[in-house]
Amino acid sequence: MRVGLLGLGRIGAFHAATLTGLVEDLVVHDEDGDLAGRTAAAIGAGTGDPFDADAVVIATPTGTHAELLIEACARGVPAFCEKPAAPDVPETLKVQEAVQRSGVLVHIGFQRRFDAGYRSAREALRNGELGRLDRVHMITGDPAPPPAEYIAKSGGIFRDCHIHDFDALRWVTGREVETVYATGSNRGAAFFAEYGDVDNSAAVLTLTDGTLATLQGSRYNGGGYDVRMELAGTVATRAVGLDRRVPLTSMEGLQPPEDPWPGFQSRFEAAYRAELAAFLAAVREEGETPCSVEDALAALYIAEAADLSRAEARPVRLDEVTA
Numbered sequence: 001m002r003v004g005l006l007g008l009g010r011i012g013a014f015h016a017a018t019l020t021g022l023v024e025d026l027v028v029h030d031e032d033g034d035l036a037g038r039t040a041a042a043i044g045a046g047t048g049d050p051f052d053a054d055a056v057v058i059a060t061p062t063g064t065h066a067e068l069l070i071e072a073c074a075r076g077v078p079a080f081c082e083k084p085a086a087p088d089v090p091e092t093l094k095v096q097e098a099v100q101r102s103g104v105l106v107h108i109g110f111q112r113r114f115d116a117g118y119r120s121a122r123e124a125l126r127n128g129e130l131g132r133l134d135r136v137h138m139i140t141g142d143p144a145p146p147p148a149e150y151i152a153k154s155g156g157i158f159r160d161c162h163i164h165d166f167d168a169l170r171w172v173t174g175r176e177v178e179t180v181y182a183t184g185s186n187r188g189a190a191f192f193a194e195y196g197d198v199d200n201s202a203a204v205l206t207l208t209d210g211t212l213a214t215l216q217g218s219r220y221n222g223g224g225y226d227v228r229m230e231l232a233g234t235v236a237t238r239a240v241g242l243d244r245r246v247p248l249t250s251m252e253g254l255q256p257p258e259d260p261w262p263g264f265q266s267r268f269e270a271a272y273r274a275e276l277a278a279f280l281a282a283v284r285e286e287g288e289t290p291c292s293v294e295d296a297l298a299a300l301y302i303a304e305a306a307d308l309s310r311a312e313a314r315p316v317r318l319d320e321v322t323a
Contacts, residue, residue: 001280004029004050004077005057006068008039011082012059014265016043018273019057022280027053051075055283057276058082063153066091069293073102080279082109083163085296087155089321092300096293107279107289108296110167112227114274117240121231122172130233133173136213137230138165141221143247143262145199148191156197157184158306162217166302167295168229169205169213176298177213179206181315182306188220203306223247224260225267 002025005016012030016039019026026045030036040047050056051072058068058081066086072079085108086092099106112118125133140161146154154160170176184198192199201217224247229240242248245267247260261267278290301321309316 001025001055001284002027002053003055003057003280004053005045005059006030006050007058007060008032008035009059009061010265013039014272015057015059015276016045018276020044022277025053051077053077055079055280057279061153062087062155066095069095069106070098072106073098073104076102076104078105078107078279078283080107080109080276083167083296084108084155084159084300085293087159089297089300089304092293092297096297099293105282105286105289106293107282108291108293109275110164110171110291110295110299111268111271111275112164112168113171113271113291114278115240115268115271117243118168118172118229121229121238121240122174124238125172125231125233126174129236130231130238131235133211133231133233135230135232136169136173136211137228137232138169138213138215139217139226139228139241140165141216141218141223141226141247142264143221143224143260145189145192145219148189148195151191151197152195154197155303156195156307157199157201157217157219158182158203158303158310159300161219162201162203162215162306163299163303165215165217165229167291167299169207170295170298172229172231173207173211175207175209175211177205177302177305177318178208179315179317180204180302180305180309182215182309183313184310192219198310201310203309205302221247225263226260227264227267 008030029050055078182203184201186193188199199219203215205213244258304321305316
């Protein structure tokens with residue numbers, strides 16, 4: 001199987017190393033030709049046209065995703081693309097139209113769907129182990145903020161960071177969000193406010209069946225990388241992320257035995273590998289995409305509602321933004 005990889009930044013380099021263990025023929029490409037050459041030599045890959053392949057993996061900056069996905073559809077090449085499919089709703093709709101018209105398999109990368117904890121929580125809920133689901137709580141905290149130039153193009157904390165929470169909420173519960181009430185604050189570097197963003201966030205989401213979900217986030221979670229999801233039902237409560245490296249110490253003396261996770265890449269390393277393997281299996285078997293453009297659009301709509309809610313300090317129904 002011949003696979004092309006576009007983009008060799010932080011996540012692209014990680015995918016390159018993963019793909020060398022999954023496929024025999026890998027072709028890498030980056031705007032920095034020297035970087036592409038060095039990477040290819042280091043991992044035993046080739047360089048060239050990444051679309052001249054059986055599948056392509058897109059790990060380029062967000063602003064390029066829509067154009068590259070549309071090109072993949074035009075050339076009939078199945079594509080895996082890191083989230084988001086596009087930076088805004090209109091561009092995402094263009095990608096959706098291209099996918100529907102071409103019939104090409106496109107997988108948008110939401111790696112939490114392939115994490116063992118999230119998968120177990122989804123199964124437990126569907127098996128009835130929790131009873132009726134009443135409450136969900138989600139946390140995503142980065143140990144340190146990204147640089148200003150990244151925030152300038154990120155789309156804001158709800159689109160860049162919490163879109164993973166929004167996708168996980170839909171996927172684990174099998175329910176849709178009806179209303180979002182979001183807020184945020186600026187407690188750290190001035191560049192967040194300069195770009196219209198916040199560095200600490202919170203939201204209350206009401207699902208279509210009345211389940212309440214709460215969300216917290218921070219770019220300054222100094223204890224370490226913290227991603228958790230708690231699901232409380234009438235029979236039992238289940239938690240994702242309470243592992244041996246959670247950056248959480250109980251005042252009653254309970255402390256994780258290992259150092260906290262330093263970042264998302266190490267925390268979700270196994271999930272990223274499983275996600276790429278699932279994509280390649282779908283290509284080989286001509287199966288369905290594990291995470292569609294429609295899923296990416298649904299998560300983006302929730303992020304849009306959260307941004308509107310924060311800006312106008314009011315609850316926002318999803319049908320306000322989907323319309």
